Amino acid sequence: DTTVKQNPRYKLARVGKPVNLICSQTMNHDTMYWYQKKPNQAPKLLLFYYDKILNREADTFEKFQSSRPNNSFCSLYIGSAGLEYSAMYLCASSRQNTGQLYFGEGSKLTVL
Amino acid sequence: QQKVQQSPESLIVPEGGMASLNCTSSDRNVDYFWWYRQHSGKSPKMLMSIFSNGEKEEGRFTVHLNKASLHTSLHIRDSQPSDSALYLCAASTAGGNYKPTFGKGTSLVVHP
Numbered sequence: 001d002t003t004v005k006q007n008p009r010y011k012l013a014r015v016g017k018p019v020n021l022i023c024s025q026t027m028n029h030d031t032m033y034w035y036q037k038k039p040n041q042a043p044k045l046l047l048f049y050y051d052k053i054l055n056r057e058a059d060t061f062e063k064f065q066s067s068r069p070n071n072s073f074c075s076l077y078i079g080s081a082g083l084e085y086s087a088m089y090l091c092a093s094s095r096q097n098t099g100q101l102y103f104g105e106g107s108k109l110t111v112l
Numbered sequence: 113q114q115k116v117q118q119s120p121e122s123l124i125v126p127e128g129g130m131a132s133l134n135c136t137s138s139d140r141n142v143d144y145f146w147w148y149r150q151h152s153g154k155s156p157k158m159l160m161s162i163f164s165n166g167e168k169e170e171g172r173f174t175v176h177l178n179k180a181s182l183h184t185s186l187h188i189r190d191s192q193p194s195d196s197a198l199y200l201c202a203a204s205t206a207g208g209n210y211k212p213t214f215g216k217g218t219s220l221v222v223h224p
Contacts, residue, residue, distance in 0.1 A: 099144055101148075
C-alpha cells in the first residue's frame, strides 16, 4: 500500500482563525514533507520531518508549525490564517535513502 | 534557494507524437532529478528518476541528464491521451536530508 492520506480535503477558514491539516502514511517512511502549491506556481517546500527532527524553511519559519507524534502521522498548523495562505497543501512521505516522494491528494485551503 | 525552471509551460502534441519536456536547475550542488506526473485532480506520482549522466529508458519514456549543464529532459514517444497531465521536475542535492525543489511544471495535452 503506497497511500498517503490527507484530511480535510477542503477547508474554509476565516482570516485570523487557526487551521490544522492532517496527513498520515502507512509505509513506515522516515521522512514527511509539507508543500504549498498555488496556481501557476511551483510546489513550495514549507517544512519536513526526518524521524522526529523538524526542519522548517527559513522563509516560512514563523508562519507554519507542525507536529509528528508518531511515525505515521504529521500535521500542519497555521495559528492565524491570512488571505495569502489560500492554497493547496500537499503532504508527501519518503524513505530517506531513496528521495522518491509519495504524495497525498492535497488539502485545499480557502481563507476568507 | 535553488530554482528549477521548466519549459515549455504548456505543450500540445497529437496522439502518437513525441513530447519533449525540459528542466534546468540553477544550483550547482544538485545531484538528483525526478520527473513526476500529476493527472487532473490527482496527486503527483513519480514517473522517472535520473542520477547519472546519460539516458534512461522505461517503455515509452526516456529521460536524459547532463550534469555539467544541470539539464534534464523527458521524452514521451507514441504519446497517448492518457499522458495528458502536469509534469513536474524536482531536483535535490546528495547527502543529508533530501529536500526536493520543484519546478512549475509543463502542462501536456495529447489530442486524439
